[in-house]
Amino acid sequence: LGWRNNGERKTPPTGGRKVMEQSESKHDEEDEGPTRAKRGKPEVVQDGFLRPVKLSRGDLYKPPTADELNQLKEAESLFHCSLLKMQMEELLKEVSLSERRKKLIDSFVQSVTEQLQTVPQTSEMELSDLSWLSGGVKVPFVLVPKAAKGKFHMAPPISVTIIGSYPLGTCTKPGISVDLAVAIPADVLHPKDALNQRYPRKRAIYLAGLAQHLAASPAIGAMRYSCLHGNRLRPILLLSPPGKDSSSFTLRLHACPPPGFFKPSRFHPQRNNIRTDWYTGLGSSHEPPTPHYNSSVLGDMLPRAHLQFLTAVSSQCAAFAEGVALLKVWLRQRELDQGVGCFSGFLGSMLLAYLLSCHRVSNTMTAYQLLRNSLHFLAFNDLTENGITLAKGPDSTPSLAEFHTAFQVVFVDPSGHLNMCADMTACTYKQVQHEASLSLQFWDDPTVDGFHALLMTPKPMIRTSDHVFQLCELVKLQSCCKKLNLLSELMDHSGNYVLTALPFILSLLQRGLGQRVRLLTHSLTPDPEWPVGSDAPKYNAQPPLSFGLLLNPEQAASVLERGPPADSPKAEEFRQLWGSRSELRRFQDGDITEAVVWEGETTCQKRLVPRQLITHLLQLHADIPESCVRYIGGMLDDVIKVGREVCSTGEEESLKVVQSYDDLSRKLWRLEGLPLSITSVQGAHPALRYTQVFPPVPLKLDYSFFDREKLSRSLVPHEVKPCPVYITPVKVICHMEGSGKWPHDRVAIRHIKAAFHISLGELLTQHHHYTCQPSPTHLDVWKDGLVFRIQVAYHREPQVLRESVSPEGLLIVRDNAEAQALEMATMQRPLLTSTLHGLQQLHPCFGAVCRLAKRWLGAQLFSDDITEDTADLLVASLFLQPAPFTPPGSPQVGFLRFLHLLSSFDWRNNPLVVNLNSQLTAADYTEIKNDFIASRESLPVMFMATPNDKKVSIWTKQAPTVQMLQRVVMVAAESLKILEPQLMDSSQIQDVRVVMRPPLDPYDVLIHLSPKQVPLLSQAVDPPHATFSRGILAGRVANTGGALPVIDFNPVTHYLAELRDAFGDLALFFYDPYGGTVIAVLWKPKAFSPLPFKTSQMVARRVEVSGEEAHTVPNVEAVLEDFRVMGQGLVKSVEPRMERWVV
Secondary structure, three states, rough: OOOOOOOOOOOOOOOOOOHHOOOHHHHHHHHHOOOOOOOOOOEEEEEEEEEOOOOOOOOOOOOOHHHHHHHHHHHHHHHOOOOHHHHHHHHHHEEEEOOHHHHHHHHHHHHHHHHHHOOOOOOOOOOOOOOOOOOOOOOOOOOOOOOOOOEEEEOOOOEEEEEEEEEEEOOOOOOOOOEEEOOOOHOOOOOOOOOOHHHHHHHHHHHHHHHHHHHOOOOOEEEEEHHHHOOOOEEEEEOOHHHOOOOEEEEEEEEEEEOOOEEEEEEEHHHHHHHHHHHHHHOOOOOOOOHHHHHHHHHHHHHHHHHHHHHHOOOOOOOOHHHHHHHHHHHHHOOOOOOOOOOOOHHHHHHHHHHHHHHOOOOOOOOOHHHHHHHHHHHHHHOOOOOOEOOOOOOOOOOOOHHHHHHHEEEEEEOOOOOOOOOHHHHHHHHHHHHHHHHHHHHOOOOOOOOHHHHHOOOOHHHHHEEEEEEHHHHHHHHHHOOOOOOOHHHHEEEEEEEEHHHHHHHHHHHHHHHHHHEEEEEOOOOOOEOOOOOOOOOOOOOOOEEEEEEEEOOOOOOEEEEEEEEOHHHHHHHHHHHHHOOOEOOOOOOEEHHHHHOOOOHHHHHOHHHHHHHHHHHHHHOHHHHHHEEEEEOOHHOOOOOOOOEEEHHHHHHHHHHHHHHHHHHHHOOOOOOEEEEEEEEOOOHHHHHHHHHHOOOOEEEOEEEEEOOOOOOOOOOOOOOOOOOEEEEEEEEEOOOOOOOOOHHHHHHHHHHHHHHHHHHHHHHHHHHHEOOOEEEEEEEEEEEEEEEEOOOOHHHHHHHEEOOOOOOOOOHHHHHHHHHHHHHHHHHHHHHHHHHHHHHOOOHHHHHHHHHHHHHHHOOOOOHHHHHHHHHHHHOOOOOOOOOOOOHHHHHHHHHHHHHHHHOOOOOOOOHHHHHHHHHHHHHHHHHHOHHHOOOOOOOOOOOOOOOHHHHHHOOOHHHHHHHHHHHHHHHHHHHHHHHOOOOOOOOHHHHOOOOOOOOOOOOOOOOHOOOOOOOOOOOOOOOOOOOOEOOOOOOOOOOOOOOOOOHHHHHHHHHHHHHHHOOOEEEOOEEEEEEEEEOOOOOOOOEEOOHHHOOOOOEEEOOOEEEEOOOOOHHHHHHHHHHHOOOOEEOOOOOHHHO
């Protein structure tokens, strides 16, 4: 099988690390061989091999140099440990360009420059006349309106210069882009071309002319158009080198006006450069300002000046380029560095330059310090309120206040005329602020792997935001602009109705969502790319606009939106916002206020209140119908929903179980007449911590469906009817007080406990009329339609089990499996249950995430390898140590992070520490890590440490094995790869259950079960349409009395136990405990190895004689027949897959 191995331990693949995804080509690895440390003596070459030489004592024990001492001191003072310093250095090496790549770039730039100098001159013609362009090249511009004054002719550029990050030394991998500024000759342009899109159109036509000229050159590979950060007014020409290096980098050609051609003052944010009568054909007495159009033209005038400024700044700070590289990686992992209104690498460079010019950072700081100070500045400075400028002194440039009236985010360049954040929305900057603040929170936390959280973990929107929704038909935003009366803004954005409407939609949602969300984010429209032979794509030819909600768990699910008092001046504003949904309501405190009430009965319905709110606001104020809004918040809920009348994901059912347990606990405490008092009553069942996949529900039994047991009159299954409903016993541990009268013999203790079970049953029946059934190991109590299994515990019993007396009369204390199992059942599991119950109170969606995670594990047949307790602890770690995220605020995002944790965590080299109740200190973490490294080979392959279990990992001691963990990691990675794109892409088939359907190809035998005898059939991933009566009735459940039902009876579980007991040495058996109808069998790799003939080892084997030797091999036909015989009545068919194995 693809996931079998010979027992070796292998490191699971660490998925999702974008920085490393696009590595250098093989040539880069060849040109830069490993650098060797300097030696006092050269290494000796013998027989073509390098041989180590003996070093003198002086070389071996040479004291560190001054430079080495400085590095050691720096590592000690700046970093948590020297490892972090080395990780940073390795990352910088990984993202920096190799010398070979630089030579390729320089050579290609030289070749393109030479080609550009030979652009032919054409005669002058009207701007709208494009007949001189060949049919194979189109103009990269949406020519609306079509009419435009002016003349144009083609001519060679007056200069071609490299700009941007490459000459500055801040260009990084992956996605290497080199920028080339091509200066348009002055005689092609006119001083008044700034008006009415004349300059942008000439710029685009000039690019088309360059594309036509370069198309014939064999030195150029692929050519296509794009836009700089998605700005349609600033198209660029993308060139790739020919041949095998075509994907190694991209050359971006920017057409620019000659230096000083336009006066910067003409592009003041309060000035107008798009005339209304030209754009609409209608006259207007007032011309609105066009700040975004103005900044687009200004942006073309200043790149050379920006490069000069940054070069001067970087020359004074040795670590400038490395600091920018780290900031770029940080931005890329958060998907903030590309698209319209992004926080680009250029902005990162300018931010560092600003901090250096203001002396907020020192020229002598390291890249690590520069990154830290940059994030600190971003976290604590709101550029939406208080913009910053790189301009030195006040002159004729616009003031910051004037910039703030025109733009949402303000960061002015050194010229004082250009706002470099002109296209950035306030929400995008708030997202940058939030991410910077979050990064600083865990940066100094010694319990968090800061390097991986900060720079190595990707944060896609679907895994970062609690809820996501999309606007799918973007063409509807045209009517939105009309409804919101955004003609002036539409002119300013040159007809781009998507970018025009976006800030107003964000503002509307921010007002409506209010305190329900901590952060509202939106996707950055990716830069469009299209062939040079195609027309520029329309504004709606882009992926749907995605919005992310980071929910405030205390208020997000509230069904009530309480407004101001009816007589308040703000009441009219509230009514205007909510329209017909707003109504006057009187509250219990006597207040009469405006209010909006949303629909929602169960927790899972209330979680989707933001959906109702968003669709209502968009329909009311923006003319966006509900059919255009695709809400991704509860798509995964279906797989754990219970109930048909009112849909629920288990929270209400779990609460009923907890309330019934609390009532039973109080009654147990108050019992009188026991020989010893009860010292504690603790729950030890997943339902009592809200994590049971399908919590037990109160049942009303149909007595006619069952037979009766003769003595106790308890119900028993009927032979000819379907298997009755499965009733899970809710386990409760009842500790009795210590006393000198407790015996020291294990058998005697068991007898005493059995007597307590009888006494408890009699007292509960006598005082509360519960139906009870005592047994030697437990007491079953039928209460409120639920079964509670009470198990009496004595705190010294595990110690008694460890003690034995030798023949010589010596007391021997030795740990054993029986004592460990009892300790886990009576001490560890109740403690875990109460701790996780507390975590559920802090994070309301914790239980739902656990249920989704365990449903996936069950569906993929991993329930026996990743047990319920292990799965709950894995999910708990996502809430207790969420870095670099915030704790999950919805089941969906929690489940995605669970899959990511499983697939990307380095189980081979790291322990997973689950810091329950924040009891572990930094010293504890260090101790756990050191002990783990020292004892790695003897520890479980999946090691999980908790405050009460730092060294053993009791929850994963038995399972999973190395091979099964590899399988889990692989399937989790594939599930994530399928699920995330499906959730974000409406064009894919919307079936989230696909990740719940296990691939059955790897298995050797499939045992198909009769659905009639599978009691949990309704819980299956794909439940059948046909249902079976299971002996339950609808209606109110009696609190007490009634016959004792059939408890904990699942024929499949018993059948599985028998199979494993009989054939566990030959095969592994896998099953979905939640309604699965297939048992998958996998032969063990060594199962078919011939063994020497022994009469004691003839179970399921047959004899083969070769010569004088007799061997035994498995009798597969008999084994398969045994599968059928042992499961008679339950097994429908046995399907051997002979193509998978040969005897």
